[in-house]
Amino acid sequence: MSRNMHADMAAVDGRRRINMDKLMTVICFILLFIIVIIPIFMIIYNAFFFEGKFELDMFVTQLTDSKNLAAMWNTLKIALFATVFGTIMGVFYAWLLGRSDIPCKGLMRALFSIPYMFPPFLGAMAWDLLLNGRSGYLNRFLVSTFGLNGMPFNINSIAGIVFVEVSYYFPFVFMQVVSALERMDPTLEECARIAGAKQSTVIWKITLPLVKPAISAGALLILTTSLAHFGVPSILGYAQGIYTLPTRIYAVIYNSGGSFDGIRQGAALSVMLVVVVAIALVLQKKILSTGNYDIIKGKSMRPTLIKLRAAKYPLLLVAVFTLVLIVVVPLVMIVLISFIKAYGLPLKPGNFTTAQYVKVFKASGTMDSIRNSLFVSITAGVVCMFLGTLVAYVVQKIRPKGKEALEVISVLPYSIPGTVLSIGVILAWSGSLGIKLYNTIWIILVAYMARYLSFSMKTSSAALLQVHSSLEEAARVCGASHTESLSDVTLPLIRPAMVSGFFLIFLPAMREVTTSILLYGPYTRTLGVQIYSLRDAGMIPQAAALATVAIGIIMLLNAIVTQITKDKKGV
């Protein structure tokens, strides 16, 4: 009897080991089906089917609407400019901080990661306060100081939206490229120097092509994020009637009062956007197709730093100026406004008060919103960190049939606007499939998981691409099982990437507004929603006060976790 049992267990054990790859692949597909495919299917179904019948009229009406076409054109323009400028800026600063001997590197890197923490829609709020075409503080200051006839800047424009988006999205490229540069074999560059190439030639001909996979991964993130972005264009664009597809969708649903017809129109519009994003994805795949190589082998090396010599201090000045512009100015503005007695009053000592903070914390829902955001962000971050790494491992290392589909599916939710994802989640999980999550915190969590999965997947994927398969094979040869080689070799090597994947999710989730603004219920407001509603209701100093608190919380959490993960080493 016991002997039989042992034999059976051995057989099970053996089978499990052999099928480990298959098991992981199946789990990936099932989870992605539930999290991603069902909501997306519900959008498409509701865009084209009405009461069970195929119906194209509504879709065609939406597609030919001139307002919608204008919104589409704006979306494309903004996304394209934001991607181009954001990528250039990200690559430039990654090189400067990763490879040159510019002073204060550690401090600057910490400061350059702040835009991650700083919610873009709060940045838009700050710049609106400063450079609003009618009443911006800085604009009024410039007019009165120099006696100008009109307002010199207007942030409520396409250029203004692009500017704000670039300053918060360039870190996507920056972080990707910095880590790729650090892992690159420095002799690849030295060799080109010996071959007679100048420093500048080496950068163009060797360094940049080698980090191209990292650049294009980051650029894709900017592109898809910008295409789907709601906060900045909604804050800066409404005043001038500038709509992008996401803000247009929100407006359509909002104006219809959340009726089913409005949601259906929104679904139709989002199909348009998904098509645009799909085209962008295909293009990116084409560009990246030659980039399949390991730039590090199974050994570690210390990269040599490039001497900037005479350019050192001018470049430092440029970097500091950039930091002041994108970090310090908006932050200071938000904090100042949070202490002002009433919006529009001059920034003079007599006009400051702490009353706004008292009001905010007395208001119902403020503490709830902080609690809700923490819970949803941490949970989504942890779950996605593991799930994203699992998908990345399956795609990069197991390479099953349909791995391209897996990759596309996991990236898809982030490529569609958060507003649209919300529609899909509402359609899927408010009872039509037998599960009702609407008005609970879980529906926000499900939406976040779908929305942010690609972040951890991409970072883990990039890290796995750097881990040469020989490293895992070496562990297998040393007698480690598949599971052991994963947990003892591959995972420790990509752990820093996983941790940064967590932050890539946790930080934006903390400040999220796009998705949750359609999903929140009476007791499930998130921090972002609370700030957005306060501002929308015209209580701008109160919104600024809560925003200051939100930024404080995010920075504090970030500092704590950085401290915890400081000594961990990896790829």
Place this chain on the structure above:
Amino acid sequence: MADQIILRNVTKRFTTKTLGDIVAVDNFNLNVREGECFSFLGPSGCGKSTTLRMIAGFEDLTEGEIELCGRLVSSKKKNLYVPPEERGLGMVFQAFAVWPHMNVYENVAFPLRIQKINKTDIDKRVREALKHTSLTGLENVFPGDLSGGQQQRIALARAIVTNPKVMLLDEPLSNLDPKLRETMRFEIKALQRKFNFTIIFVTHDQSEAMAISDRMMVCDMGKIMQIDTPENLYNKPCNRFVHNFLGESTFISVIVKDGKVYAKGDMTQPLDLAIPQDAAQEMVVATRPNEIALTGVSDGGYKTHIEKRIFLTDRTEYLVPVGEQVVKIQTPHRVHFAEGEACCVRFLEPMWYPADDGKADQERARRQLV
């Protein structure tokens, strides 16, 4: 032959967070002659790679100056530093450093394209270089699809294509398997004969260095120990370290007393050795396992017995106690003793070194940590 590479008082100091100041290269002076194959040999952390990187121009000097082909390229005194791309060198790296985003042809053509040479000349010279490195036919292949040996050939082709006067080889063979290592060594020598360049060869493998070099520099802990031909280095090592690094060594601690030499631990019978003039009371006698004569008791010498006999393919090894130490002796197979048998040993032309105080080993261990 003129001196082609000259190092004068070259010093490099690093400051590390954990261990403070480290003198990686301490006052190096050396001349490499035109057409010579010169090796830097030493254990890791000895300063050989740093020296090479200073010659290449990747590291600046802390003190001193470097002259390449009659031209000053680095000088601390004159505040002169020529960047690597203007030094006209060829270089091959340990990890090959072939660019994964370029195919074989593009990799090799890169240095010529930088020089803005016209296309037909580039094509001619690339094909020539590929021919000499047996890569013809692989022009359009990407390095990722090639073996380590082939990748190293690309690196070689890329280095010779500009026809440099000086070739720097940074452990170019250590990532290859032994058989291929030997083949590549011959190929490098053949290329040198054909293109007539000067080689600086960095390695930690003493047999590789001996096989390829005309002269070599042995260094340890940032100091030059000795510069000489492989033969002289092997036969007349200037200190214990060099003796040990260049081949299997036997060191016997001895005590000099009343004009006689005794192995430590046995003051009853002296060793039959001529005492050098400046010998202290405690010394170390160094020899090699095949330079100890093993004879029968009647032939005279230090009387002892065979502790262990090991039969190897090309020789027999005996372990024999001398004083408190056990000495390894290698003989041809025809010299036959049984374990436990009485015998005599004589040391043929040994080297004398001061007794070891163990400080060098401590310092070496400290440096390994850096």
